[in-house]
Amino acid sequence: PARCGAPPALLRLAARIREILAAPDLNVDSPPDVLRALRRAGIDATSTRQWELQGIDHPVIAPLLEHKKLSRLLTANGWTWMETWIRDGRFHPEYVPGGVVTGRWAASGGGALQLPRQIRSAVRADPGWRLVVADAAQLEPRVLAALAEDRAMADAGRGTDLYQGLVDAGVVATRAHAKVAMLGAMYGATSGESGRLMPRLVRAYPRATGYVERAARAGESGGIVSTRLGRSSPPPGDAWVDVQQIGRAG
Numbered sequence: 240p241a242r243c244g245a246p247p248a249l250l251r252l253a254a255r256i257r258e259i260l261a262a263p264d265l266n267v268d269s270p271p272d273v274l275r276a277l278r279r280a281g282i283d284a285t286s287t288r289q290w291e292l293q294g295i296d297h298p299v300i301a302p303l304l305e306h307k308k309l310s311r312l313l314t315a316n317g318w319t320w321m322e323t324w325i326r327d328g329r330f331h332p333e334y335v336p337g338g339v340v341t342g343r344w345a346a347s348g349g350g351a352l353q354l355p356r357q358i359r360s361a362v363r364a365d366p367g368w369r370l371v372v373a374d375a376a377q378l379e380p381r382v383l384a385a386l387a388e389d390r391a392m393a394d395a396g397r398g399t400d401l402y403q404g405l406v407d408a409g410v411v412a413t414r415a416h417a418k419v420a421m422l423g424a425m426y427g428a429t430s431g432e433s434g435r436l437m438p439r440l441v442r443a444y445p446r447a448t449g450y451v452e453r454a455a456r457a458g459e460s461g462g463i464v465s466t467r468l469g470r471s472s473p474p475p476g477d478a479w480v481d482v483q484q485i486g487r488a489g
Contacts, residue, residue, distance in 0.1 A: 273287050274287055280299070316349070342466075383425060391446075410444075423437065461483075
């Protein structure tokens with residue numbers, strides 16, 4: 240396909256959205272324009288965020304959510320990504336060991352395990368070879384359960400799938416919700432789907448969520464947060480201190 244403009248699937252969805260909303264000139268990629276079109280159609284929405292749209296019963300919601308999903312995919316893994324990181328039929332990301340202060344590896348172009356589910360089927364082994372997936376499932380939540388000595392979370396992770404364990408324990412309704420909520424809790428998400436589900440995690444796993452919260456508060460106050468093995472976050476710079484002082488004064 241021509242590597243410019245929107246793919247046909249997105250164009251069809253955009254046309255369908257305009258048709259349903261009776262807005263032939265609507266810029267479907269503009270959240271403010273979409274929000275105004277929704278309100279003109281009698282839909283009482285305050286934003287175009289996925290978690291809010293999912294609670295609205297209207298024919299335009301399904302194509303609108305699908306358009307948002309495919310638009311994100313095009314932005315993150317579309318033509319520009321392919322031209323930058325795919326050469327000779329191979330994916331060539333750049334890995335940086337210890338690339339972040341926590342010690343995690345970083346990657347430019349995206350790691351192999353970060354490829355969106357929608358495009359993973361495009362990955363094929365060469366003839367006579369096999370692709371082997373060796374992944375420590377839900378490693379970080381399991382480490383958090385151990386560090387925080389949260390027995391309830393440890394019990395949820397006794398099987399092969401900690402996220403499904405959260406569902407089985409009645410904390411959230413679906414595995415997708417469990418993953419969003421858990422990763423959001425660990426990395427400071429306060430809005431959207433993660434923020435909405437956070438109170439459930441706090442009630443179910445107070446030791447684990449409290450452990451993360453205490454570390455966050457220590458960092459925000461200018462303290463040093465260290466791992467069990469002695470890796471510490473760098474002290475905040477002068478610019479950070481100035482911003483904090485301005486915020487407190489305001």
